[in-house]
Amino acid sequence: xxxxxxxxxxxxxxxxxxxxxxxxxxxxxxxxxxxxxxxxxxxxxxxxxxxxxxxxxxxxxxxxxxx
Amino acid sequence: xxxxxxxxxxxxxxxxxxxxxxxxxxxxxxxxxxxxxxxxxxxxxxxxxxxxxxxxxxxxxxxxxxxxxxxxxxxxxxxxxxxxxxxxxxxxxxxxxxxxxxxxxxxxxxxxxxxxxxxxxxxxxxxxxxxxxxxxxxxxxxxxxxxxxxxxxxxxxxxxxxxxxxxxxxxxxxxxxxxxxxxxxxxxxxxxxxxxxxxxxxxxxxxxxxxxxxxxxxxxxxxxxxxxxxxxxxxxxxxxxxxxxxxxxxxxxxxxxxxxxxxxxxxxxxxxxxxxxxxxxxxxxxxxxxxxxxxxxxxxxxxxxxxxxxxxxxxxxxxxxxxxxxxxxxxxxxxxxxxxxxxxxxxxxxxxxxxxxxxxxxxxxxxxxxxxxxxxxxxxxxxxxxxxxxxxxxxxxxxxxxxxxxxxxxxxxxxxxxxxxxxxxxxxxxxxxxxxxxxxxxxxxxxxxxxxxxxxxxxxxxxxxxxxxxxxxxxxxxxxxxxxxxxxxxxxxxxxxxxxxxxxxxxxxxxxxxxxxxxxxxxxxxxxxxxxxxxxxxxxxxxxxxxxxxxxxxxxx
Numbered sequence: 193x194x195x196x197x198x199x200x201x202x203x204x205x206x207x208x209x210x211x212x213x214x215x216x217x218x219x220x221x222x223x224x225x226x227x228x229x230x231x232x233x234x235x236x237x238x239x240x241x242x243x244x245x246x247x248x249x250x251x252x253x254x255x256x257x258x259x
Numbered sequence: 260x261x262x263x264x265x266x267x268x269x270x271x272x273x274x275x276x277x278x279x280x281x282x283x284x285x286x287x288x289x290x291x292x293x294x295x296x297x298x299x300x301x302x303x304x305x306x307x308x309x310x311x312x313x314x315x316x317x318x319x320x321x322x323x324x325x326x327x328x329x330x331x332x333x334x335x336x337x338x339x340x341x342x343x344x345x346x347x348x349x350x351x352x353x354x355x356x357x358x359x360x361x362x363x364x365x366x367x368x369x370x371x372x373x374x375x376x377x378x379x380x381x382x383x384x385x386x387x388x389x390x391x392x393x394x395x396x397x398x399x400x401x402x403x404x405x406x407x408x409x410x411x412x413x414x415x416x417x418x419x420x421x422x423x424x425x426x427x428x429x430x431x432x433x434x435x436x437x438x439x440x441x442x443x444x445x446x447x448x449x450x451x452x453x454x455x456x457x458x459x460x461x462x463x464x465x466x467x468x469x470x471x472x473x474x475x476x477x478x479x480x481x482x483x484x485x486x487x488x489x490x491x492x493x494x495x496x497x498x499x500x501x502x503x504x505x506x507x508x509x510x511x512x513x514x515x516x517x518x519x520x521x522x523x524x525x526x527x528x529x530x531x532x533x534x535x536x537x538x539x540x541x542x543x544x545x546x547x548x549x550x551x552x553x554x555x556x557x558x559x560x561x562x563x564x565x566x567x568x569x570x571x572x573x574x575x576x577x578x579x580x581x582x583x584x585x586x587x588x589x590x591x592x593x594x595x596x597x598x599x600x601x602x603x604x605x606x607x608x609x610x611x612x613x614x615x616x617x618x619x620x621x622x623x624x625x626x627x628x629x630x631x632x633x634x635x636x637x638x639x640x641x642x643x644x645x646x647x648x649x650x651x652x653x654x655x656x657x658x659x660x661x662x663x664x665x666x667x668x669x670x671x672x673x674x675x676x677x678x679x680x681x682x683x684x685x686x687x688x689x690x691x692x693x694x695x696x697x698x699x700x701x702x703x704x705x706x707x708x709x710x711x712x713x714x715x716x717x718x719x720x721x722x723x724x725x726x727x728x729x730x731x732x733x734x735x736x737x738x739x740x741x742x743x744x745x746x747x748x749x750x751x752x753x754x755x756x757x758x759x760x761x762x763x764x765x766x767x768x769x770x771x772x773x774x775x776x777x778x779x780x781x782x783x784x785x786x787x788x789x790x791x792x793x794x795x796x797x798x799x800x801x802x803x804x805x806x807x808x809x810x811x812x813x814x815x816x
Contacts, residue, residue, distance in 0.1 A: 230719070230721075231678075231682045232686070234679075234682070234715075234716075234719065234721070235679075235682050235683065235686055237715060238679070238699075238712060238715060241702075241709070241710060241712070241715060242695070242698055242699070242702060243295075243698060243702065243710075246694040246695045246697065246698040247694035249295065249698060249701075250455075250694050250697040250698050250701060252293070252295065252298050253291070253293050253449075253454050253455075253701055254454055254456060254458075255291055255292070255293075255302070255404070255405070255453075255454035255456075255458045255460060256302045256303075256403065256404030256405075256458065257403060257404065257458055257459075257460070257526055258289045258402065258404065258405045258458070258459065258460025258461055258526065259289060259402065259403070259460060259525040259551065
């Protein structure tokens with residue numbers, strides 16, 4: 193779908209191609225694979241950071257109106 | 260006696276390259292505020308404590324006291340961009356933002372002890388400090404019941420990310436200061452937009468536009484874009500509906516709180532397009548487009564795209580080249596997009612066609628890309644230095660959203676948060692109504708790096724950095740060099756003790772030996788830059804002679 197829309201406008205497909213990288217930048221790839229490997233590790237770390245008594249903490253977070 | 264900050268006259272385009280992502284812009288962040296050990300503490304007073312704490316930090320930093328009172332002269336919250344002014348009597352009290360907030364004595368006594376107030380809570384004139392102008396050109400103040408940081412004016416999305424993130428460090432410095440005070444309860448600040456109990460608070464963007472662009476064109480061009488841009492810059496939210504009555508996850512913090520298409524209000528009946536018309540600049544040349552629909556972003560990549568793509572769409576509108584698209588029932592569509600985390604739903608257009616949010620973004624991307632190439636600003640080498648990067652990141656992000664969502668999770672904030680939540684759901688078998696998921700959502704936005712879950716991901720390089728940490732730290736004290744914020748910020752840092760006040764479009768001096776206040780208007784956002792006033796600051800260490808040269812007076816006159 194996206195590719196289809198991408199090629200619709202005007203007759204300047206070659207110019208468009210120059211501006212649309214074929215693949216995401218390399219660091220994103222590296223981070224993506226890290227994402228699948230390190231999830232358990234990450235959750236373990238975050239377990240230690242989360243406020244204790246989730247229910248109570250979330251309930252007490254009450255804000256007054258803003259814009 | 261007034262003078263104008265020196266500089267060449269700006270044209271209606273503001274003197275910046277047109278057609279791309281450069282324009283005068285800025286951000287406003289209202290922080291969620293919470294004192295776990297003092298539930299029920301008055302939110303306005305706690306917010307004042309945050310401002311007070313930062314004033315103590317800056318007093319320590321600069322002996323002169325880098326704090327200045329806000330000048331309310333040019334605030335016009337009831338001016339409507341559609342061409343009329345709301346009667347004060349028919350305005351909601353919360354719309355009257357041109358008056359300093361008044362705290363009654365009881366509220367003050369409740370939150371501060373009397374003694375403490377006298378010792379520290381007042382400035383020399385006896386009023387509680389609710390409002391500061393910072394050395395980086397920003398404003399830090401109490402807005403309703405939240406501390407708010409309004410960034411200095413910048414000219415490009417990268418700088419917008421930098422000075423917005425600097426605000427998070429300002430807020431963090433205040434939090435640390437309060438935490439170190441054994442007499443006061445610690446206060447946490449959250450860069451989010453709802454308490455998930457029916458209350459929302461804003462994160463606004465401001466963009467300078469030529470007044471000649473008809474407002475109807477802005478509404479027509481922006482509405483379909485605003486309905487869909489959340490897929491690249493939404494911050495994610497656990498809970499559906501204003502009060503989170505239904506369990507689930509959605510793309511935007513804010514979408515469920517919008518109730519109308521166009522309007523003046525920002526706290527009630529929130530509109531997709533806000534018509535507040537306070538240019539804070541030469542009014543017949545400029546309008547300041549006040550955007551209230553965005554989520555506060557911690558993800559730098561989402562924040563960069565929020566400012567960059569919106570600036571580019573405004574360039575399209577100014578050129579009369581915005582895509583001619585009308586989305587059927589915009590408010591319902593906005594919420595439908597927010598609730599569609601699979602990105603598979605179709606929006607109905609006015610002409611009966613149906614289109615996905617992603618494809619609608621591609622249409623805007625194509626139009627913006629073509630216009631930027633036609634005007635030359637998109638070139639990687641000879642362009643304006645910003646538009647090329649916006650286009651690259653915009654198209655890469657849309658491509659990832661259409662295919663490799665795992666890759667997008669390191670830049671798109673709602674996906675980053677979702678991947679963390681899904682991790683918990685899978686490991687612990689949690690339903691969307693489980694309080695721990697609500698806590699992950701809330702604590703995502705805690706601005707303390709050791710507690711904030713966004714910052715935990717950033718520390719593990721699971722989130723992209725757009726700006727390096729040193730640049731953000733510098734922006735806490737340094738103003739942008741290329742707008743009037745330079746003049747304002749430098750005046751505050753250098754001559755803070757000799758200032759009576761400042762605002763977006765003025766700096767007011769109160770110099771000993773001069774009988775009256777001297778108001779220096781700064782109504783042209785691209786004057787007062789380092790290039791134009793750096794020499795003046797270099798030549799004068801003292802406000803009297805500085806002002807004399809600026810005003811063209813002989814010293815002491």
